[in-house]
Amino acid sequence: MKKIVLFVLLMCVITSFAIASEVSFYYTSQAHQKYWHYTDNGIRFDWYKGNVGIDLNATPLLRQNPLVLNEAWMKFGGKTFGVKAGMVWYPFGNFENLPSKEISIFQPTALGLKESAVMLDFCGMFGDFEWQAYWADAGKIAWNQPYDKPAFIGARLTYSMADLKIGGSVRGVFPISNDKDYPDVGKIVEFGVDVSWLIAKSVKINVQGYSVQKALTVDETQMDLFGIVSYEKGFDLPFVKLTRPYVGYFSKNGMDDNNIVVGLNMKPMENVFMKL
Numbered sequence: 001m002k003k004i005v006l007f008v009l010l011m012c013v014i015t016s017f018a019i020a021s022e023v024s025f026y027y028t029s030q031a032h033q034k035y036w037h038y039t040d041n042g043i044r045f046d047w048y049k050g051n052v053g054i055d056l057n058a059t060p061l062l063r064q065n066p067l068v069l070n071e072a073w074m075k076f077g078g079k080t081f082g083v084k085a086g087m088v089w090y091p092f093g094n095f096e097n098l099p100s101k102e103i104s105i106f107q108p109t110a111l112g113l114k115e116s117a118v119m120l121d122f123c124g125m126f127g128d129f130e131w132q133a134y135w136a137d138a139g140k141i142a143w144n145q146p147y148d149k150p151a152f153i154g155a156r157l158t159y160s161m162a163d164l165k166i167g168g169s170v171r172g173v174f175p176i177s178n179d180k181d182y183p184d185v186g187k188i189v190e191f192g193v194d195v196s197w198l199i200a201k202s203v204k205i206n207v208q209g210y211s212v213q214k215a216l217t218v219d220e221t222q223m224d225l226f227g228i229v230s231y232e233k234g235f236d237l238p239f240v241k242l243t244r245p246y247v248g249y250f251s252k253n254g255m256d257d258n259n260i261v262v263g264l265n266m267k268p269m270e271n272v273f274m275k276l
Contacts, residue, residue, distance in 0.1 A: 044070075051075040071116050077124075084121040091121065091132040091156040092169045093179075093208055094194040117152070130158040163198035169210075188213045190221065202233040222254035230265070242267040 042059040048181045053237030055071035073086030089095075117136040124131055136152040154171025169192040199205065209228040214220045228248035235243045244265040 008275050047162050073119075073121075075123075079125055081122070082118070084123060086118070088119040088134070088136075089116045090119075090136065090152075090154070090171070091123075091134060092154065092171060092190075093192050093204065093210060094158075094165065094167050094196050096169040124243065128160055130154045130160070163193075163201070165196040167194045167196075168192070169194075173213075188219060198232065202231060204230050204232045206230075224251045224253075224255055226250050 043062075045054075045056045045058060045105045052075060053071055053073050053075075055069075057070055058066035060066060060068055069087055071087050073084045073088050073091055074168060075082050075084045077083055118136050119134050119136040121132055121134040124132075134153070135153045136154070138152055152171050154169065156167060156169045158165060160166040170189065171191075172189040184227075190212045191209070192208060192212075194206070194208040196204070196206045206229075207225075209223065211221045211223045211227050213224050226249070228245035228246055231244055233244075238244050244267075246261075246263055246265060248261045249258065250261070
């Protein structure tokens with residue numbers, strides 16, 4: 001009961017400072033496997049200004065666990081060529097990182113596509129193309145300390161034209177690793193392709209396919225698909241204000257399993273984002 005009261009009070013404080021969020025309700029064809037989808041539950045604080053970015057997840061504090069640092073980086077250089085140094089989201093796939101730019105159910109995480117790591121991320125733009133090339137320290141294996149995860153090297157190229165965005169991502173396990181128990185992981189190369197299209201400023205289609213490592217200790221990959229269609233223009237309803245319906249498809253285990261979701265995303269206040 002105390003935790004519930006604390007949570008309600010904390011939400012009131014946060015919303016009073018206009019840092020809150022959106023609410024999404026959805027139906028899933030496999031309700032017992034909601035972990036397939038990215039829900040971003042809880043409280044996040046984001047500061048992005050100029051060449052500095054910080055993203056904190058404060059939700060664990062409600063369970064008396066440490067604060068989680070999702071992202072903290074500083075960028076050096078200009079628009080054509082620059083480098084981000086610090087904790088950075090992996091440039092893999094077309095996934096929005098800011099809570100204000102994503103639907104709560106919008107991104108799958110079962111395959112570890114949306115993670116961050118200590119990284120040197122070289123980036124820039126050339127005409128309609130945006131490129132990134134990076135080295136990332138993947139950190140420790142939580143269930144098998146003190147072994148290190150193999151480091152990653154990767155790249156991403158994105159082409160943007162009006163409301164159409166086409167991207168490709170590739171990353172490989174760095175062949176030098178002190179994890180002698182699992183040498184095969186040095187052979188892994190992962191890749192993904194994605195297409196995002198906003199039609200008539202109303203309907204957004206986001207389709208992605210990716211081939212990623214099945215598990216940390218094997219040298220096999222699996223192909224899966226993710227797609228979601230949302231009515232971005234939405235409807236203006238009483239009280240809940242902007243309401244956006246969406247439908248999505250997610251595959252798992254090399255497309256042996258799949259899940260379909262249908263839902264509503266609501267944004268009752270401008271500049272307020274509460275993820276539930």
